[in-house]
Amino acid sequence: MIDVVLADDHPVVRAGLRAVVDTQPDMRVVHETSTAEDLLAWLDGGGRADVILLDLRFGDARMGGAAATGAVVRRHRTPVLVVTTYGTDADILAAIEAGATGYLLKDAPTEELARAVRSAAAGEVALGADVQRRLLSRLRTPAENLSGRELEVLRLVAAGRSNDAIARELFVSVATVKSHLAHINTKLGTQSRTEAAAVARDRGML
Amino acid sequence: MIDVVLADDHPVVRAGLRAVVDTQPDMRVVHETSTAEDLLAWLDGGGRADVILLDLRFGDARMGGAAATGAVVRRHRTPVLVVTTYGTDADILAAIEAGATGYLLKDAPTEELARAVRSAAAGEVALGADVQRRLLSRLRTPAENLSGRELEVLRLVAAGRSNDAIARELFVSVATVKSHLAHINTKLGTQSRTEAAAVARDRGML
DNA sequence: CCGCCGATCAACCTTTCGGACGATGCGCGG
DNA sequence: CCGCGCATCGTCCGAAAGGTTGATCGGCGG
Structure with missing residues (x-):
């Protein structure tokens, strides 16, 4: 049993x-x-x-x-x-x-x-x-170029948070958030946080 | 029964x-x-x-x-x-x-x-x-008081376009786009384009 | 007719973002 | 051991975004 x-x-x-x-x-x-x-x-x-x-x-x-x-x-x-x-x-x-x-x-x-x-x-x-x-x-598709932390940041970006808010939420500095975001934009081929959020939504990364 | x-x-x-x-x-x-x-x-x-x-x-x-x-x-x-x-x-x-x-x-x-x-x-x-x-x-937060033009701008914002791109797309000046966006943020109670996009998605305004 | 609203634009200013560096520490695999 | 990716933080600067104020113009309704 x-x-x-x-x-x-x-x-x-x-x-x-x-x-x-x-x-x-x-x-x-x-x-x-x-x-x-x-x-x-x-x-x-x-x-x-x-x-x-x-x-x-x-x-x-x-x-x-x-x-x-x-x-x-x-x-x-x-x-x-x-x-x-x-x-x-x-x-x-x-x-x-x-x-x-x-x-x-x-x-x-x-x-x-x-x-x-x-x-x-x-x-x-x-x-x-x-x-x-x-x-x-x-x-099969390593679509997840994004690291765990980057994905975390991306989620908050898509939720409409500012860099400062994200930094406070993740207990890191704004510089770190910006660094992650820069990598996100590079990996996704996007130009801005809003575009990255749009792409992330489209690809179901949230 | x-x-x-x-x-x-x-x-x-x-x-x-x-x-x-x-x-x-x-x-x-x-x-x-x-x-x-x-x-x-x-x-x-x-x-x-x-x-x-x-x-x-x-x-x-x-x-x-x-x-x-x-x-x-x-x-x-x-x-x-x-x-x-x-x-x-x-x-x-x-x-x-x-x-x-x-x-x-x-x-x-x-x-x-x-x-x-x-x-x-x-x-x-x-x-x-x-x-x-x-x-x-x-x-409590009246959502649908957005004008047609504002909604149009909001859609493009949510798609990740920049103000400049939106202006070119709608054949208006960047000032106009910013003006619409300012009204959108006021009406939605949001602080930024990305937050407005997030709220718009949640409320199914797209 | 006049007021209100939506759409358009402008100038000015502050805040925020984003890019371009560099730097540290840590863990993992060759 | 050394390199590499990841996460962390910093500075500097220019670009983008957002706030404020004010303006013109066209409709629509009292």
Whole structure:
């Protein structure tokens, strides 16, 4: 029997995951949490599970799920299966780098979810079919000339922030932001922040 | 007894919605569909329901849920409650204009969802708390007072053009473009061209 | 008819951006 | 070990953008 913990701040999604898990004869939900703090507290308090189903947007949105994933993996040995509705390539990579055992989208078929849970419980890597496809297509086209930091800056630029605001948001100097932006414009072949934002939107880099 | 139809292409979300509905004593799920075509076919084939829970991203992503909502509302009288994970102001407005009875985000509490279903079944409007907040904040900042020319400029700004390029494109002087842009920033409450572009995108003004 | 608004332009000034340097430290792979 | 990419910061300068004020002109409605 595989003991599963659900960690998702959406009640509806939690109920959905529970429904899927409960209909599998070989697994059961042993705990539900809606915040990252609760999850860690439960685990620290002696909670035991074979797999944790974690929402990428779990808890604080800015941490992504990566921080929560990392915390769980570092402090406990429980495999973390990230389940999310959407997510960029960068999100997926971040989660995997943080130690997630698997990653799949919520629109994955029920059986795929169940299979992933079993794989994760067995310590195997379990990536959803579409996640695999995306990672592969990414390797084929290194469209991501942009470094992680540059992409971060680009996102804020596209959100309309000024260099100064971005600098404060990222805890760096304006000079650094300008430096990143210069590299972004070079790599994208753009002439200005606004044009870079437009191109980024078109290419789905956000 | 309120008969509910679930229309969502995410198996997990469907299961979650079903779990919520089934735990309410006064409602039940009578049908589930994963495509807009199936939903319409079921309704056309004599299917009866009191409320349809429809995912905004239901079916073809480009149609949004608005097209599906419109089709259902026009051909049948069933109240449609749009339930989605995310969505811009424009998405919400489009759904409501298409005839949706209500709109709420998937992270709404279980009771809020149940309440919304009862309201929708009774023919009342049911907007999620956060949806209401967003619509109100939008009304506070009058968006659509942009003149035709200003909107034209805004579009080019969002496309990443410089003032000079816009001026040449519209056969006016740079001063005029700057003048329009100044008015745009005033009306949108923005501080820069890039921020104006971001806001315009969010509000679906492009 | 006169006022208001939209569109057009101008001059002036301040702030912000962007380009062109250079410089440091860090980690990773040949 | 050394190079290279990444991230960090700095300076200088010119260009672009934004704010302010003010102006002309054409319609549209009271």
